[in-house]
Amino acid sequence: MLDNLKTGLQDAIKKFVGNDEIDEQSVKEFVKDLQRSLLQADVNVKLVFDLTKKIETRALEEKIPTGIPKRDYIVKILYEELSTTLGSERKFELNKAKGNIILVLGIQGSGKTTTIGKLARYLTKKNHSVGVIGADTFRPGALAQITSLCEPFDIEIFGQEKEKNAVKIINNGIDYFNKAEKEVIIIDTTGRHKEEGGLMDEMKELTKKIKPDHTLLVIDSTIGQQSEAQSKAFTEVSSIGGIIITKLDGAAKGGGAIAAVTNTNANIFFIGTGERIDDLEEFVSTRFVGRLIGMGDIQTLLQRLKEIQSEDQEIKMQRIMSGKMTINDLYEQLEQINKMGSLKKVMELIPGAAQVPEKDIDNIEENMEKWKFIIQSMTKDEKEDPDLMNSSRVKRIAKGSGRSEKEIKELLNRYKQSKQMMKASKGRGMRQLMKKLGAS
Numbered sequence: 301m302l303d304n305l306k307t308g309l310q311d312a313i314k315k316f317v318g319n320d321e322i323d324e325q326s327v328k329e330f331v332k333d334l335q336r337s338l339l340q341a342d343v344n345v346k347l348v349f350d351l352t353k354k355i356e357t358r359a360l361e362e363k364i365p366t367g368i369p370k371r372d373y374i375v376k377i378l379y380e381e382l383s384t385t386l387g388s389e390r391k392f393e394l395n396k397a398k399g400n401i402i403l404v405l406g407i408q409g410s411g412k413t414t415t416i417g418k419l420a421r422y423l424t425k426k427n428h429s430v431g432v433i434g435a436d437t438f439r440p441g442a443l444a445q446i447t448s449l450c451e452p453f454d455i456e457i458f459g460q461e462k463e464k465n466a467v468k469i470i471n472n473g474i475d476y477f478n479k480a481e482k483e484v485i486i487i488d489t490t491g492r493h494k495e496e497g498g499l500m501d502e503m504k505e506l507t508k509k510i511k512p513d514h515t516l517l518v519i520d521s522t523i524g525q526q527s528e529a530q531s532k533a534f535t536e537v538s539s540i541g542g543i544i545i546t547k548l549d550g551a552a553k554g555g556g557a558i559a560a561v562t563n564t565n566a567n568i569f570f571i572g573t574g575e576r577i578d579d580l581e582e583f584v585s586t587r588f589v590g591r592l593i594g595m596g597d598i599q600t601l602l603q604r605l606k607e608i609q610s611e612d613q614e615i616k617m618q619r620i621m622s623g624k625m626t627i628n629d630l631y632e633q634l635e636q637i638n639k640m641g642s643l644k645k646v647m648e649l650i651p652g653a654a655q656v657p658e659k660d661i662d663n664i665e666e667n668m669e670k671w672k673f674i675i676q677s678m679t680k681d682e683k684e685d686p687d688l689m690n691s692s693r694v695k696r697i698a699k700g701s702g703r704s705e706k707e708i709k710e711l712l713n714r715y716k717q718s719k720q721m722m723k724a725s726k727g728r729g730m731r732q733l734m735k736k737l738g739a740s
């Protein structure tokens with residue numbers, strides 16, 4: 301699937317991580333390689349530049365957690381940004397116990413009938429009872445096509461070869477399958493001509509008459525970024541529907557099609573990856589991107605980064621417990637606590653902190669901002685060992701940070717208290733807290 305794009309991205313990553321040194325130049329080169337392979341996959345130029353700009357900015361400016369190799373962290377950035385760009389908000393879900401009506405539409409030859417066979421098979425595998433209505437009154441042999449796809453799997457077909465009115469066939473079919481108490485009823489329709497206008501008019505018309513629970517638009521990925529027009533029109537007409545992208549196997553422009561569709565905020569529910577009945581998968585952007593850039597590799601990488609990060613915390617805890625807490629440690633811990641929302645709630649989780657009066661907790665929240673400026677005005681040595689502090693240093697910091705000397709002394713007192721608390725509880729409380737933070 302998407303072999304060109306896959307090779308392009310994986311080669312770019314291989315080259316990047318193989319660099320002796322990761323510096324601005326290697327990042328820029330990496331970004332260029334990414335751009336090249338995305339453009340070759342027909343991803344829209346603006347999208348490519350927006351995406352790679354984000355990757356470049358994050359790679360060059362983001363503070364990389366200690367202990368994490370830069371190259372790994374930057375590959376993770378690529379994975380995250382690509383997954384976000386290709387993300388769909390919703391996934392396909394049946395919303396009724398019985399009689400879920402799914403209307404399938406698309407341009408001529410986009411792969412509707414084949415996809416309906418696949419979808420029917422997919423749903424029966426999940427133990428749903430499915431009936432398919434063949435309501436393509438235009439294409440000769442359409443009913444035979446869908447029948448031959450579904451018959452081997454005992455999926456029932458409803459069709460009326462002689463009836464030329466599609467809406468009549470559909471209504472008869474719905475009655476028929478409702479009597480049979482099918483959970484899902486899928487409707488195959490006539491393919492529309494090339495332009496979106498006709499397709500959308502058809503959709504509005506049929507939606508009014510049939511009131512489906514789901515409308516699925518099938519888009520052939522070989523048209524690449526041109527998918528955007530159909531997808532955009534679709535999102536304007538349908539708020540309940542989703543898109544199925546077909547023929548991703550071997551389609552040189554498949555990446556462009558997916559990016560174009562997700563860019564319109566339409567939801568991609570499934571992708572078709574071959575002509576066989578089982579070649580349909582649910583679309584999950586992280587899984588999809590994982591496969592593009594090498595799933596095994598990215599999972600190992602993510603796992604390793606997670607381990608390094610918790611290892612890093614572990615080392616830090618050891619240091620803090622042994623009484624070597626720095627002012628940065630204090631600030632970092634407070635910042636993390638603050639991120640969780642209410643400081644009070646978090647403090648309740650720490651055994652030792654129960655003794656901190658509520659008034660002081662409120663003060664911490666208020667003080668965070670002030671302290672940030674104060675800490676920024678401290679030298680590296682002072683941050684590592686605030687005991688160095690004397691009155692001339694305090695004066696200097698007060699000037700630099702625009703805060704009063706009293707406020708600086710308050711911060712230093714807070715630091716001393718916390719350090720003592722840490723030592724007394726042997727870091728138990730903090731360790732527990734960090735675990736909780738890590739798990740969230």
Ligand SMILES: Nc1nc2c(ncn2[C@@H]2O[C@H](COP(=O)(O)OP(=O)(O)OP(=O)(O)O)[C@@H](O)[C@H]2O)c(=O)[nH]1
Nearest residue numbers: 408409410411412413414491546547572573574575
């Ligand atoms: N390689 C590949 N071929 C596909 C895929 N989906 C559909 N096709 C092929 O695309 C062609 C058209 O598929 P159909 O299902 O007949 O398309 P349709 O939209 O129903 O066509 P009309 O009813 O004429 O509008 C067939 O040859 C299918 O085998 C896919 O995911 N991969």
Ligand SMILES: [Mg+2]
Nearest residue numbers: 412413436442
């Ligand atoms: Mg068809």
